Amino acid sequence: MNSIRRLSAVLLIPLLLLISCSSPALARADIKNRQYHEQKGDMIWEVPVNQKVIALTFDDGPDPTETAQILDVLQEYNAKCTFFAIGKKIAAYPEMAGRVISEGHELANHTYNHVYFKRPISVGQVMKELKQTEDEIVKVTGRHSSLFRPPGGMYDETLVNVSNRMGLKPVLWSWHQDTRDWNRPGVWSISSKVIKNARSGDIVLFHDYVHGQSQTHEALQIILPALEKQGYRFVTVSELIRLSDSEKAAENRQLAY
Numbered sequence: 001m002n003s004i005r006r007l008s009a010v011l012l013i014p015l016l017l018l019i020s021c022s023s024p025a026l027a028r029a030d031i032k033n034r035q036y037h038e039q040k041g042d043m044i045w046e047v048p049v050n051q052k053v054i055a056l057t058f059d060d061g062p063d064p065t066e067t068a069q070i071l072d073v074l075q076e077y078n079a080k081c082t083f084f085a086i087g088k089k090i091a092a093y094p095e096m097a098g099r100v101i102s103e104g105h106e107l108a109n110h111t112y113n114h115v116y117f118k119r120p121i122s123v124g125q126v127m128k129e130l131k132q133t134e135d136e137i138v139k140v141t142g143r144h145s146s147l148f149r150p151p152g153g154m155y156d157e158t159l160v161n162v163s164n165r166m167g168l169k170p171v172l173w174s175w176h177q178d179t180r181d182w183n184r185p186g187v188w189s190i191s192s193k194v195i196k197n198a199r200s201g202d203i204v205l206f207h208d209y210v211h212g213q214s215q216t217h218e219a220l221q222i223i224l225p226a227l228e229k230q231g232y233r234f235v236t237v238s239e240l241i242r243l244s245d246s247e248k249a250a251e252n253r254q255l256a257y
Contacts, residue, residue, distance in 0.1 A: 031119070031156050042164050043155070044237070046174040049201040049244045054227065055237045056081040057173065058216075059110055059149060060182075061208035062089055062096035069217040070208050071103060077224040079234035080104050083208060084149040084171075087112030087133030090140060097140045106236035107140065108147040109133045109168055116152045117159060126162045134168075147171050147237055171237055173205035181219065182210045190219035195226045201244070203237060 037043035047055075061067040062085055074081060083100050085107055090097045100107050112132035117125065130148060137145050148168035150159060155170060163170050176197045179190045194204055206216050224234070235243070 037160065042160055042169065044169060044171045044203070044241070046199075046203050047201045047237075047240045047244045049240065050247055051233075051243060052200050052231045053233045053235045053240060053243060054198060054200070054202045054204060055240045056204045056206060056220075056234055057084060057149070057171075057237060058082070058206045058208040059084045059151075060089075060114065060210075061085055062093045062100065063209040064093055064096055066210070066214045066217070067093075067096050067100070067208040069214070070206075070220065071099060071105075073217050073220045073224065074105070074234075075103060077228060077234070079224055080106075080236050080239070081234060082106040082108055082147065082171075082237040084108045084110035084147075085133070085137070086110050086114050087129075087136045089209075090133070090136040094136075094140055097136075101141050106145075106147070106238055107137055108145045108149065108171070108237070109137065110149050111151060112136075114151050117150060117154050117156075119154070119156050121154075121156050121158045123158055123162055126159055127166070130163060130166055130168060134166075171203065174199075174202045177202050177204040179204065179206055179216075179219070181214070181216045182207050184210060184212055184215050187215045187218045187222070190215060191222035191226075194219075194223050198227055198230065198232065200232075201240065203240070 034045055038045065056079065058070060058081060061083055067083070083105055085097060097107060109130055110133070111129040113129065115125065115129050134144050144167065146167060146169065148163050149171050153172050160170055177194060179193055181190050208216070210216070
């Protein structure tokens with residue numbers, strides 16, 4: 001009996017190893033945590049900065065109706081933001097994507113087909129989705145973007161490495177600033193979450209396209225004047241990064257003297 005048990009254990013161990021290596025649900029060694037990536041500098045959730053600045057970001061556009069409504073509100077408050085756009089929507093609505101740029105906002109990569117990458121993530125799929133979107137961004141802006149947001153915030157080491165090699169830094173969002181506006185929780189719910197949780201260097205997640213009647217542009221009409229009254233400025237993610245880098249450089253110069 002003991003010999004049978006030992007034999008069963010010997011046979012079971014390789015089987016468990018095979019399952020753990022082949023199953024994305026069990027093999028999670030390729031997914032590092034936020035602290036690892038922030039220290040390495042190859043992903044961003046929020047940006048440490050002393051100035052009272054916040055980056056508002058919008059996913060899933062451009063949309064001829066909702067993006068236009070949001071841009072109207074942003075223009076009223078001179079707020080500059082980042083739009084993580086879907087490549088096929090840029091191709092469908094290049095005029096709206098052009099308006100994003102002409103009004104001083106940032107157009108960034110959100111894949112071509114809004115792909116929720118299944119782990120383990122394919123190198124080829126990542127490269128194809130990002131390149132197709134970059135091609136559309138270049139058509140509108142004349143240059144490549146430098147930022148990328150994976151749909152659903154799904155990533156692994158492959159996605160992080162490939163996107164960085166392509167010159168596209170993955171940007172997620174501040175965990176306390178996920179408005180869930182895609183679920184249409186109510187104008188007050190969206191606006192109060194952003195206002196109550198506002199901190200310098202935040203990256204706030206909105207959408208400029210949702211299924212059903214969007215509440216985002218109405219929430220912005222509450223959020224922007226409220227945070228402006230608190231002394232906040234609204235900047236693109238790239239500007240947020242530059243401000244943080246400038247502050248770090250100034251601190252290093254002071255330490256050198």
